[in-house]
Amino acid sequence: MTATDDDGKTDALIRDLEGLGGTKCGGCGGALGPHAFVASVALGFKDRPRCAGCLAGALGRERKAFLEHLGYYIRSRACFRAGWEWSDRRQGHGEGPEPGARWLAEESLMGASQPEQEPSPADGARVFDAGDMGCGDLVLELRKRVNALAPGEVLEVRALDHGAPEDLPAWCGLTGNRLVKAEPPRYWIERRRD
Numbered sequence: 001m002t003a004t005d006d007d008g009k010t011d012a013l014i015r016d017l018e019g020l021g022g023t024k025c026g027g028c029g030g031a032l033g034p035h036a037f038v039a040s041v042a043l044g045f046k047d048r049p050r051c052a053g054c055l056a057g058a059l060g061r062e063r064k065a066f067l068e069h070l071g072y073y074i075r076s077r078a079c080f081r082a083g084w085e086w087s088d089r090r091q092g093h094g095e096g097p098e099p100g101a102r103w104l105a106e107e108s109l110m111g112a113s114q115p116e117q118e119p120s121p122a123d124g125a126r127v128f129d130a131g132d133m134g135c136g137d138l139v140l141e142l143r144k145r146v147n148a149l150a151p152g153e154v155l156e157v158r159a160l161d162h163g164a165p166e167d168l169p170a171w172c173g174l175t176g177n178r179l180v181k182a183e184p185p186r187y188w189i190e191r192r193r194d
Helices: 005-016 035-045 052-058 063-075 078-090 134-147 164-175
Strands: 126-131 156-158 178-183 186-190
Touching: 005 035, 005 078, 005 134, 035 063, 035 078, 035 134, 035 164, 052 063, 052 126, 052 178, 078 126, 078 134, 126 134, 134 156, 134 164, 156 164, 164 178, 164 186
Parallel strands: 126 156
Antiparallel strands: 156 186, 178 186
């Protein structure tokens, strides 16, 4: 994947943000701001974007922990970070110390760390070959496939995108699913047990 590919993904995200006006949260029906849309795309909810509270709820995550992981995830991917920065500018904010730090003033995205990996993948995992799919497309398809699994079932993901080694562990941390093992380009993800 080249910088031009990342530029194309960033441009597509910005175009989506520019056309966002009047979009409602797919969970509570409230107004959806651009930061929430970027988070929704990053988490695979582009088809039904949600506010921070509804994203955390949909993923079964406590809000503060969710926001800390979200900060790490947004910082780790250039297209999502560019979307946050565009959203800050659009809402009249200067550059902040962290992506989306102004999104929810009472929450802090500082100090987020990458989730730990555990060693052994389950045998007989289902397989999803994502090829060079990346950014929002990868996590949208990944969310659908993981949700189709029974709790505790494992999906082996083969992802060639250069951002996958950072994106997939961060996505697991955000969603509460468990990254069982990572041997890029292969990753084993266990569906959370709810």
